[in-house]
Amino acid sequence: MSLTDNCGRPLLNLRISITQRCNNRCVYCHREGEVKRANRSAEKMSVEEIVRIAKIAISLGISRVKLTGGEPLMRKDLPEIVSGIAAVPGLRDLSLTTNGLLLGNMAKNLYERGLKRVNISLPTLNAETYRKLGGGKLEDALAGVKAAVEAGFCPVKLNMVILKDVNVGDVPDMIEYARQTGVVLQLIELDPINVSNNYYSTHHRSLDEQEEMLREKAVTIEKRQFMHNRLIYHLPNVTVEVVHPIENSDFCMHCTRMRVTSDGKLKPCLMRNDNLTDILTPIRKGANDEQLKELFVKANLLREPYNKSNQ
Ligand code: SAM
Helix, strand or coil, X not given: CCCECCCCCECCEXXXXXXXXXXXXXXXXXXXXXXXXXXXXXXXXXXXXXXXXXXXXXXXXXXEEEEECCCHHHCCCHHXXXXXXXXXXXXXXXEEEECCCCHHHCHHHHHHCCCCEEEEECCCCCHHHHHHHHCCCHHHHHHHHHHHHHHCCCXXXXXXXXXXXXXXXXXXXXXXXXXXXXXXXXXXXXXXXXXXXXXXXXXXXXXXXXXXXXXXXXXXXXXXXXXXXXXXXXXXXXXXXXXXXXXXXXXXXXXXXXXXXXXXXXXXXXXXXXXXXXXXXXXXXXXXXXXXXXXXXXXXXXXXXXXXXXX
């Protein structure tokens, strides 16, 4: 049985930010909605603390866990985090979102430790645009994609945040690359969080045009009811998923997530920082499992759709 919030939304997914450190500097990064820390060099949560939080969540029916950051692969102890969470009974899915730059050498080990899926941020296939957006080398990210596919992750997804006047024209090439590589492409609408007003107004673009093109080409279209009602377009030999959160009450009404910030706070919504529940301090003060479950229950009741329907 899973927890439900005051709007009847089940709590099924946990997204844990395990570090704020990153080896890329994406100009559009929402940093998972976290406030920038002064000291970003040190990790705030230990392996044991992260695994304990995941364990409590899983005991409450949250069966899907995603690791994020910062860049999760910056942590040398990531393999231990993965095996610790993967061993928890009741877990159905463990995945990771990464820029892929360090994945080439790590994919196999992470797969063997129990990681099931990876999402790799890939905003473009143009090396110069890639470098300008984040500073990294495209070839390293592509090596990460190759290694992920070879390791056996299924599916591998490419996360492409759509940026007006930057990469909109790259969508057809990305679809073709996804088809050839056997991965799923996710087109993601730019979120305004932690992005300057100027950047957002210059580069935000609705995904309507892309969705129209996908509708025309799709053989079938599916809806992910327990993941924001996202649409999945099955084109011949390739799948494209669309993430369209902005002013979308349907997206929020089908949100099934809780986040954990890199400094150990339960965060009900990407867009807000005024309703966090500290779980790390109670862990360090010796709270027992029942007390930690209570914190989850309390945080769950603070979940509410950011965009609400007018009806
Ligand atoms: N470093 C990892 C990575 O690149 O995937 C994990 C952190 S990153 C913040 C997690 C995901 O958020 C990536 O897929 C990225 O594309 C997406 N993302 C970052 N900034 C965004 C924004 N402003 N709007 C929408 N998605 C964004």
